[in-house]
Amino acid sequence: MKILILGAGKMGSFFVDLLSFEHETAVYDPDGKRMRFMYNTLRLTDVAEIADFRPDLVINAVTLRLTISVFKEVMPYLHADCIISDIASVKTDLQAFYATCGHHYVSTHPMFGPTFANLGMLSQENAIIISEGDHLGRIFFKDLYGRLGINVRECTFEEHDEMMAYSLSIPFVSTFVFAAVMQKQDAPGTTFKRHMQIAKGVLNEDDGLLREILFNPRTGEHVEGIRDELTKLIGIIHDKDETALDAYLKRIRANIR
Numbered sequence: 001m002k003i004l005i006l007g008a009g010k011m012g013s014f015f016v017d018l019l020s021f022e023h024e025t026a027v028y029d030p031d032g033k034r035m036r037f038m039y040n041t042l043r044l045t046d047v048a049e050i051a052d053f054r055p056d057l058v059i060n061a062v063t064l065r066l067t068i069s070v071f072k073e074v075m076p077y078l079h080a081d082c083i084i085s086d087i088a089s090v091k092t093d094l095q096a097f098y099a100t101c102g103h104h105y106v107s108t109h110p111m112f113g114p115t116f117a118n119l120g121m122l123s124q125e126n127a128i129i130i131s132e133g134d135h136l137g138r139i140f141f142k143d144l145y146g147r148l149g150i151n152v153r154e155c156t157f158e159e160h161d162e163m164m165a166y167s168l169s170i171p172f173v174s175t176f177v178f179a180a181v182m183q184k185q186d187a188p189g190t191t192f193k194r195h196m197q198i199a200k201g202v203l204n205e206d207d208g209l210l211r212e213i214l215f216n217p218r219t220g221e222h223v224e225g226i227r228d229e230l231t232k233l234i235g236i237i238h239d240k241d242e243t244a245l246d247a248y249l250k251r252i253r254a255n256i257r
Helices: 010-019 049-053 064-077 094-100 135-147 157-167 169-181 190-203 207-215 219-239 242-256
Strands: 002-006 024-028 042-044 057-060 083-086 105-110 126-130 151-155
Touching (some): 002 010, 002 064, 010 024, 064 083, 083 135, 105 157, 126 157
Antiparallel strands (some): 105 126
């Protein structure tokens, strides 16, 4: 299969490394310097070169805010049967785009991302494949992720966005609060350093991704849940209520079992 990867960032490089020895691959990125360490793949800096490559599958690995615009840039150079795909963490506008784009599509979300995951050892990681996509495209990614030992789940666009509103907004907003109240520590403890590492990773994410997570229509209710829990905890601290604290700790320990 001829596969075109859009974007030479961390995830684009990951897919090139993963696919280039079994398929004929090409990478498109207008910034040629980003591709200087890639090998065993065709490197394209001019969008018109895509027409000569004639990919069967396109994997869009650019940052979230550019995903749709880059699709629109390259589509005039794709043949009619080419399947297009994204790996975006938030699918807010993609369902509507795919409905009118004129191409078969497949949408997945490799939830191991480049920020924290060890891309060389993914057996404990997860990936989502959107069930509305092209059948053959879904089979391709299910096989690809499965060979890496990744746990694969299929769900609809709607189910995906609901899941992401919970699983991304709560840890991200909690991290924002930690960073907002943080003070410099000359001798930080282990727990503080671990939280700091997480905060640096989250805040290195693309602003477009952070914006989409926060502005997801479903995010507000989860953030309100964080506020309500903080209110309860503040009351326990203010009252020095040991009984209430014991019950609170018992409840939250049960949540993470």
